[in-house]
Amino acid sequence: MRGELRSALARLPAESDDRAVVDAVWRGEALGTLLWALQLAELPGYDHPFDPDAVVQVDPADGDLRGAEDLELECESARLWHWRARTTELQAAGKLELPARYATFDQLIAATAMRGYEQGVLPSPMRGDFHSYGKVYRHLTPEQHAEAHSIALERHHALNWLCGAGSDWDDVPLDT
DSSP states (O other): OHHHHHHHHHTTTTTTTOHHHHHHHHHHHHHHHHHHHTTSSOOOOTTSOOOHHHHTTOOGGGOOOOOHHHHHHHHHHHHHHHHHHHHHHHHHHTOOOOOTTOSSHHHHHHHHHHHHHHTTSSOOOBTTBOEETTEEGGGOOHHHHHHHHHHHHHHHHHHHHHTTOSSSGGGOOOOO
């Protein structure tokens, strides 16, 4: 994964429209998450991606895997951030059914944000929503939402894999 990221970074900015390059750079987010799991990197907030240039410099051989409880807690956090990003997309597309016990999507999101906070896997909610980019998640720009979604997806993928979900890296379920 490091080699793929290093190669993609070398092709930037000239090939920034190449989907394979973009995908490889975003895989750097998963690599950063794996380095966090090895206690070799700090995990930025879900509104700040890892620095891909810094990630490729770290030697994973020096790592020591965090305990299962820490990995599972962060995996739940990543799942909830990914859920929030997907909820935004599905709600905008009209493809999300509201669970019967909620009158509005705002109620569902507020309940999820508070429950995640109470469980210690999310930061304190902001006005009944996830707090991202210094504002309420529902007020993110399309660019901020796209970045937040990519961050959450890659971290969710890496952490689910670490926690044993899926038969291999390419078969990791990302249910939200």
